[in-house]
Amino acid sequence: xxxxxxxxxxxxxxxxxxxxxxxxxxxxxxxxxxxxxxxxxxxxxxxxxxxxxxxxxxxxxxxxxxxxxxxxxxxxxxxxxxxxxxxxxxxxxxxxxxxxxxxxxxxxxxxxxxxxxxxxxxxxxxxxxxxxxxxxxxxxxxxxxxxxxxxxxxxxxxxxxxxxxxxxxxxxxxxxxxxxxxxxxxxxxxxxxxxxxxxxxxxxxxxxxxxxxxxxxxxxxxxxxxxxxxxxxxxxxxxxxxxxxxxxxxxxxxxxxxxxxxxx
Numbered sequence: 001x002x003x004x005x006x007x008x009x010x011x012x013x014x015x016x017x018x019x020x021x022x023x024x025x026x027x028x029x030x031x032x033x034x035x036x037x038x039x040x041x042x043x044x045x046x047x048x049x050x051x052x053x054x055x056x057x058x059x060x061x062x063x064x065x066x067x068x069x070x071x072x073x074x075x076x077x078x079x080x081x082x083x084x085x086x087x088x089x090x091x092x093x094x095x096x097x098x099x100x101x102x103x104x105x106x107x108x109x110x111x112x113x114x115x116x117x118x119x120x121x122x123x124x125x126x127x128x129x130x131x132x133x134x135x136x137x138x139x140x141x142x143x144x145x146x147x148x149x150x151x152x153x154x155x156x157x158x159x160x161x162x163x164x165x166x167x168x169x170x171x172x173x174x175x176x177x178x179x180x181x182x183x184x185x186x187x188x189x190x191x192x193x194x195x196x197x198x199x200x201x202x203x204x205x206x207x208x209x210x211x212x213x214x215x216x217x218x219x220x221x222x223x224x225x226x227x228x229x230x231x232x233x234x235x236x237x238x239x240x241x242x243x244x245x246x247x248x249x250x251x252x253x254x255x256x257x258x259x260x261x262x263x264x
Contacts, residue, residue: 001041003037003040004036005033005034006022007021007022007031007037008020008022012051014201015050015051015053016053016054016204017055019038019056020058021059021064022059024058024059024060026069027058027063027065027066028059028064029066029116030115030119032086035093038096039089039092042054046101049263051102052102052211052263053103053204054102055105055107055196056106056107057108058108058110058116061189062110062111063109063111064106064109064111064116064120064132065111066111066112067111067113068115070141090115094122094148098122101215102211102212103200103211104122105124105125105196105199106120107127107192107193108126108127108132109128110129112133113133113134113135113136113137114135114138117134117135117136117182118152118153121149121153125184125185126182126183127184127185127186127187127196128183128185129186130174130186130188131189132174132177133172134173134182134183135170135172136153136165136166138169139166139167139168139169140169150162153165156181156182157181174186205258207243207263208263209236209263209264210245213233213237213239213240216232220233245259245261245264248261249261
C-alpha cells in the first residue's frame with residue numbers, strides 16, 4: 001500500500017493488520033496527513049483477505065495518541081470553514097474505522113487523549129497499561145466535540161460518567177478507565193504486546209463469517225431501533241450456516257481436532 005506520509009505505518013503479520021501512529025516526537029498527536037493515512041490503511045485492510053484482525057498502536061512508549069496535533073490548529077482549524085475542510089478528512093478516516101467489519105483492537109500505552117481516545121473508542125476491544133492516561137480536554141481548548149464521538153463514549157460509560165469526563169476535562173488513570181468500562185483489560189507494560197497478540201490469535205483461529213456476523217449484529221443493537229437493518233444480519237447468519245467453514249467446524253468437532261477456517 002502506498003501512503004503519502006511516514007507518520008502512519010501498516011503491516012500484516014499472521015492474519016493481524018497492524019496500524020501504527022508514528023509520530024513519537026509529538027506523542028503521536030494526529031495531524032491532517034495522519035488522518036488521510038489512517039483512512040487509506042483501514043480501507044486496504046478491509047479489502048485484504050489475509051487480514052482477520054486489526055490492531056492500532058502508537059509508536060514509542062509515551063502515547064497511543066495524545067490527541068489532535070494542536071500545532072495545526074491555526075493553519076488547518078482556525079475558522080469554521082477550515083474546521084469543515086479538516087473535518088471531512090477526519091470523518092473519512094472515522095468512517096473507515098466504523099465500516100471495518102473485522103475485529104478492531106486498540107493497544108494503548110501512555111497518553112490516550114482527546115482525538116486519541118475517540119479513535120480508541122472506535123475499536124471493539126481496548127487493551128491498556130497501568131501508565132495509560134485517558135481524557136478529553138475539549139473544554140480546556142474551547143472547541144466543540146462531535147456527536148459521534150460522544151455517542152460512543154456514552155454507550156460505553158453511561159451519560160453521567162460521559163458528562164463528568166467532558167465537563168471536568170480531567171485526566172484519568174488506567175484503573176479508573178477500566179472500572180468505568182473505557183478499557184477491557186489492563187496489562188503490565190512488558191506483557192501488553194504479547195497479550196494483544198494472544199488475544200488476536202484467538203480471533204484469527206475462529207470462523208471469520210461468524211465473527212463478522214456477531215460484530216454486525218452487536219453494532220445494530222446500539223443503533224436506534226428505527227434504523228436497524230435486521231434483514232442484513234439475518235442474511236449474514238444464513239451465510240454462516242451455508243458456509244464451508246460451518247462444515248469444517250462440525251467435522252473438526254467430530255474428529256476432535258482444531259478447525260481450519262477459510263472465511264467461506
